[in-house]
Amino acid sequence: MLHDPDKESNRKERQKKNLIRFYLRRGLLLLLGLLILAILLIALICKETSVSVEGTAIYSQEEVIDRILDDKLSRRNTVYAFLKNALLPKKNIPFIDSARIRFRSAGQITIEIRQTPMTGYYLLADGTNRAYFNAKGQVTDVSSLVVDGLPSLSGISAEKAKKGDIIPIQDKADRESVLSIYQFFADKSIAISDLKLGENGTVQVSCKNLNISLGSKTNLRDKLKRVPYLLDKIEDMSGTLHLENWTPDNTDVIFEKDQAQMEKEAQQQKESNQADSKNSKNSKEGNSKEETKKSN
Incomplete structure (x- = not known):
């Protein structure tokens, strides 16, 4: 009986393909089984038991958790929460650049906020x-939320603003001066509460109980250099520090005490006088007793 070589070749080819399909199905079933097993192990071992938050003083821990772990499974499983955050990171959260999830243990994660x-x-x-706004004068967020510890910029007006806008100071030199003043006080770790931009670009800074009148941007750098030294001298007094007329030829700086400071000093003087009077009286009484004792 004669065999057709083409048919024999086709038969062997079909057997080979069937064998490949068999092992491929077995491999896929094994892989699927391992995947299911891994999911079950993750579900059992990586149950979420603790979540902590680091890096933000603006939002409470619960507020951050509500925004980042925003579905039930994220609240139950740490691996799912980690993978979801890595693949689909949260964006457009006011005052937050990024949020990263870090494992502390299988069931404990930390949300790190930048x-x-x-x-x-x-x-x-x-x-x-x-x-x-940031150090470049660009608006980063617009919100009714009050962020503690940030100084205001007053003396300007704007109907509205959006992210990416530049602070509404038309004169570029004035704008750069304002930003450099903010940067100076930040670099010196001196907390200010307000920077007021006046007419013709004059500037006044509110710091503690003081108003620091810097005047125009003329000699601004030299004026600022003297501020830390003067603040150390003034200490906790209140009033206005006048630097607006400072020049290399006129280095006099006037400190004008306000009403509260004058009343405080008057009260301190009154208490000092009363103490001196009391001490003087006690001294006289002591001397009188000593003289009486000697005469006896």
């Missing part, structure tokens, strides 16, 4: 919303 760098804010015309 806050948006902010230099200050200015109040919008509605009197409620604030436009927060």
Whole structure:
């Protein structure tokens, strides 16, 4: 009986393909089984028991958890929460640049927050919303939320603002001067509460109980250099430090005490006089008793 070589070749080819399909199905079933087993192990071992938050003073821990772990499974399983955050990171959360999930153990994770760098804010015309800006003068967020510890920028006005806008100071030189003043006080770790931009680009800074009148941007760098030294001299007094007329030829700086400071000093002087009077009286009584004792 004659065999057709083509048919024999086709038969062997089919057998080979069937064998490949068999092992491929076995391999896929094994892989699927391992995947199911891994999922079950993850579900059992990586049950979420503890979540901590680091890196933000703006939001509470619960507020961060609500925004980052925003579905039931993220609240139950640490691996799922980690993978979801890595593949689909949360964006457009006010005041937050990024949020990263880090494992502390199989059931414990930490949400690490990187806050948006902010230099200050200015109040919008509605009197409620604030436009927060960075060291470059770019608006980073617009919100009614009050962020503690940031100085305001007053003396300017704006109906509205959006992310990416530049602070509304038309004169570029004035804008750069304002930003350099913010940077100076930040570098010196001197907390200020407000920077007021006046007419013709004059600047006044509120710091503790003081107003620091810097005047125009003329000699601004030299004026600022003297501020830390003068603050150490003034200590906790209140009033206005006048640097607006400072020049290399006129280095006099006037400190004008305010009403509260004068009343405080008057009260201190009164208490000092009363103490001196009491001490003097006690001294006289002591001398009188000593003389009486000697005469006896």
